[in-house]
Amino acid sequence: MATTAVPIDAPEAHAGPPVERPDFEIVPRRGLIVVAVVFVGLVAVIATNKLWPVTFLHVAGGAAWTTLDLFLGFVLGPIIGRMPVPARIEFTTRLMPKMVLIMPTVVAVTLAAGWQLANLTGTLQSGNPLHGWIVASFIVVGVLAVVALGLLEPANIAVLVELKKPRPNPAVIEGLMKRFIYAAGVLGAMQVATLLIMTKLASG
């Protein structure tokens, strides 16, 4: 999971009156309804255990995860870094709450459906010629999970909590957002590896 790198690193913003921020929910409550619908669908697909819906969920979830990670990390992040601070804050308070819901959802769907798909197609069996590629994908996902869950998601939540304060501390936000910049390279490499592995699995 990743969110955009949005360095709000303007100490001068703290010298004057508080920077105006739109009111926002750290976790958008209406979005929880969409998440619930997706998770119910996931449970139904796993229960019925049919190839097409399982493949759909895994491919759709995985594509969303990979695209978001790469686009946010390498395209949107640098653009936002060059925006004026008020625009950066406005954008961050609108984007990051959505990412709090979107990323865990696509990751959970991708992983659960992926496990189901590997069972259905037999690639989990150690005698399957593609088994090694499956294990490689587990390792790649493991690295992604450590970075995303251990570093980025806590920073995501902490930045949003800081932005909710009457006078957010830019140094705190800057320090937390640096995690996204440092992690972008690792995430990018892992996502490219995922693309290589998944296309290999799909083509046999």
Add this chain to the structure above:
Amino acid sequence: MGSLALILAGGIYLSSHLPQHVPLAPAAVLLAASAVLLAGNLALLARVDGFAWAKFFEVAKWSLLAYAVISGLIEYSFVRNHVSGGPLVVLTLSLVVFAVHVPVLIGFTVARYWDVEPAPADA
């Protein structure tokens, strides 16, 4: 993060062997090491003066709910695919540690930057 890496390594080890027979010892060792690290981290955290515990629990409890749901979905996938016996026990315990670990990380990251009121002078 080390504890998180250990628990994920254990899950990867088990997942890469299933549905065949899998020796549980390496996974059990990784699970135990992860749990010990997590417990140690929590013990050290409990000794920090002025830590924003109210904020920690406020954030961690909601994160725990979210990760309990996610862990439940992953568990369901394993059970649906007839994982049972020792591997299921180790996987379940790993998911429990995972579901606790991430909320602790999130709660700690928020709380460490939360302003804490100084203790009264006559305390």
